[in-house]
Amino acid sequence: MEGLNTTSTVLEALREKIIIGELKPGHKLNEVDISMNLGVSRPPLREAFRILEKDNMAFNVPRKGTYVSELSLQDFIEVSQAREMIECYCMDLLKASDIRSLPKAERALQEATGMQSRFNSADEGDLIRQIKVMHEFHVGLVEATGNSMLSRIYHSIGYTLARYQYIYFHIDDAARHSLGDHTRVLELVREGNFDQAKEELGKHIHYTVDLVKNRIIHRAVF
Numbered sequence: 001m002e003g004l005n006t007t008s009t010v011l012e013a014l015r016e017k018i019i020i021g022e023l024k025p026g027h028k029l030n031e032v033d034i035s036m037n038l039g040v041s042r043p044p045l046r047e048a049f050r051i052l053e054k055d056n057m058a059f060n061v062p063r064k065g066t067y068v069s070e071l072s073l074q075d076f077i078e079v080s081q082a083r084e085m086i087e088c089y090c091m092d093l094l095k096a097s098d099i100r101s102l103p104k105a106e107r108a109l110q111e112a113t114g115m116q117s118r119f120n121s122a123d124e125g126d127l128i129r130q131i132k133v134m135h136e137f138h139v140g141l142v143e144a145t146g147n148s149m150l151s152r153i154y155h156s157i158g159y160t161l162a163r164y165q166y167i168y169f170h171i172d173d174a175a176r177h178s179l180g181d182h183t184r185v186l187e188l189v190r191e192g193n194f195d196q197a198k199e200e201l202g203k204h205i206h207y208t209v210d211l212v213k214n215r216i217i218h219r220a221v222f
Contacts, residue, residue: 007044007047010045013038018068018163019128019131019162020128021166025068026067026068028065028066029049029066030065055158056156057159071164073213073217075160079160079164084202084206087142088198090145090150091141091194092198093145093147094189097146100189100190100191101190102140102141104139105136105140105141105144105182106140107140108136109137109183112133112137113183115129115130116179119175119179134165135158135161138154164212167215168212174208181200181204184200185197185201
């Protein structure tokens with residue numbers, strides 16, 4: 001990754017390494033090693049570490065260094081509860097304003113549909129793209145409400161969610177099931193059937209939670 005010279009590019013590289021587990025929970029982020037591997041100086045790297053802490057992907061121990069945040073069943077349950085609360089409430093806001101057009105979510109769904117042939121691909125790049133696209137769908141749903149505070153709160157949990165979605169998309173046929181759920185939710189919103197859309201969205205979140213919880217409980221995924 002020679003030639004990286006901006007914090008945003010370094011940050012993207014580190015986020016992906018954390019999401020896919022190349023940088024494992026509890027792993028110390030060694031400035032010297034990462035600086036050499038990514039070909040960057042220390043100042044943008046330190047800024048990237050600071051943002052990772054803000055995103056709950058890393059934590060700092062004074063006089064010891066920065067470490068990758070742990071994953072746990074309790075952490076997953078809590079972030080999933082926050083996600084459900086925000087997304088389902090957003091359906092109520094969409095209903096109150098009769099907002100049926102979700103352009104960002106539409107674009108994400110179109111891209112996800114175009115990626116169907118690569119579902120269950122072993123390629124990490126494809127998997128990361130699937131996670132990003134599906135996340136963009138939900139971001140589009142939240143942003144369509146016009147509530148900037150909710151958007152900021154949702155963004156704050158996005159990278160934590162991505163680490164668990166990485167587990168989810170490794171489950172057989174999870175991506176296809178997810179695409180079907182997202183398609184139904186969007187169709188119901190277009191029709192103005194917000195209550196049913198909210199119900200389907202809740203079912204999708206619970207389905208995802210059950211699968212990932214089972215994987216965490218029965219397998220050493222961390």
